[in-house]
Structures are given as structure tokens and as C-alpha cells.
Amino acid sequence: MVQKTTPASHRAAVVGVIDPDVTAAGTVTTGWIPMSKFGLIMATVMAGTLGSSATVNAKLEQATDASGSGAKDIAGAAITELSQGGTDDSDKQAVIQCYGEDLDLANNFTHVRLSVTVATASCDLGALVICMDPRYGPASDNDLASVAEIVTV
Template sequence: MKTLNPSQVSAVVGVIDPDANAAATYTTAWIDMADWSSIMAIILAGTLGSSGTLDAKLEQAQDGSGTGAKDVPASAIAQLTQAGTDSDKQAIIECWGEDLDLANGFTHVRLSMTVGTATSDSGAVVLGFDPRYGPASDGDAATVAEIVTV
């Protein structure tokens, strides 16, 4: 028996577009954790370039403009490497709102993904779970073109 559609309890809240990304750091927009109980970042490694590496972590800030940005402790993935045969693999980072430094006013989080050494196919999606208000789909990123429910 269907009671809730997945789009009512989870939303796409951040994206690093899948592409042949040059060696650089890529980030999602800041996500307000007041809107979500938790998030899950899914990092997607495609074909990593020769000697290429892929790192990812969560960062936290005191507002949506990135004030006081710092790492969320223990949120970094183990580095994915071309030499370690990590092409075409995924890594997942999960974070609850209470994992942020709430005592010092940290309320926002974003995914930071670094491609190292060589251009590599990569991308990421961050999902928000259990919205505090309304259906999750109300919080979907503007890049979500369509939701089809069967």
C-alpha cells in the first residue's frame, strides 16, 4: 500500500553536474539544515583520468553565504584514485542536522568535491530527507526538471 511517494520524503537539494571535470574543487550551494532532518551526498566517479584522484567532504557554515565555513568533522571520504581502480564507483556521505556545530551557530552545509591531477568524469547529488515542512519536492533544486510517479 502506497502512503508516501519518495518525492514527499526526499529531495534533490544540491548537485555537482556530471562532467569531465578539470582538476579543481567543485561545491554545491549551501543547504539550510533547518529544512531537513538529514542529507545524503552521493559522489559519482566515472572514468578517472591518468593518475586522477577524487576527494569529497562536507563543509558547514553559519548562513547561506558561507560565513565561518569549516569542515564537518569526519565527513571526508577515502580518496578515490585511478591507480586504485576506483573509476566507475560511488561514495556516500550522510549527515544529520545535529552533526553540525550548532553551539556556534552552524546551520548550513554543502558538499565539496575535489578532482586532483587529471580531468576526470565525476559528479554528485545531495538528497535532503524528512523535510521539516511540506512535501520534500517543494525543496527540490531548480535544476530538477520533472518528477514522474507511477
């Protein structure tokens, strides 16, 4: 049994979201997330019904500041393409995890965002980005403003 000394909201924060909706072909992203506040980032991409021949790709990108300067991919931080052809990947999820130390720290990369690209046809899609292992205070201090409520039993 887990001790109820530290609620999950003290260890994990909702820092990025792509609202669940029908997403047309194109790329959608979260905002840039400062990794100086956390040790680990985890993005969950949730594909709903994929349109005919639709594909979904997702990756984590890094930048040197909150405006996305010098943006580039994080090596190895991309999912295997979800698709509607062959095997139907409708109603599946994919998770990408990355530690802050895996950024290009030598070149001052400090921020991360999730980028999801839908191709060929629209599909139902949503994503949630959570950061864990806060460096200071409870993680929930860094939740997005859209987090309406935290309930702990």
C-alpha cells in the same frame, strides 16, 4: 510490500548537484543548503573514468549562513580518496550522510554543502545531494529549480 501512501518525493528532495561532466583538477561545490528544513543530508559522488593518476576527494562543509560564512569541515564527513593509481576507482560511487544535529549547533552552523576536489588529472564526475526527513510539507517543495519533473507510478 510498501504502501503507496507517501511518495518518495514527499520524503526526499534534490537540493544540490554537481552536473556530470569532465571535471578538471580543482574543487567544485554545491550551493549552501539550509539544514533547518531537513533532518538528514546524503551526498552521492559518482566517479566516471579517472584520468591517469587522478584522485577524487569529497567532504561536507558547514557554515553559519547561505553565503558560507565561517565555513569549516564537518568532522568525519569525508570519503576515502578515490584514485586511478594502484586500485582503479573509476566508475565507483561514494556516499556521505550527516544528520542536522551533527553540525556545530553551539556555534550557529546551519548550512551544508558538498565539496569535491579532483587532483592531478581530469576525470568524469557527478554528484547528487539529497535531503530527507523534511520538517514541514513535502520535501519536493525544496527541490532545486533544475528538477524538471517528478513521475510517480
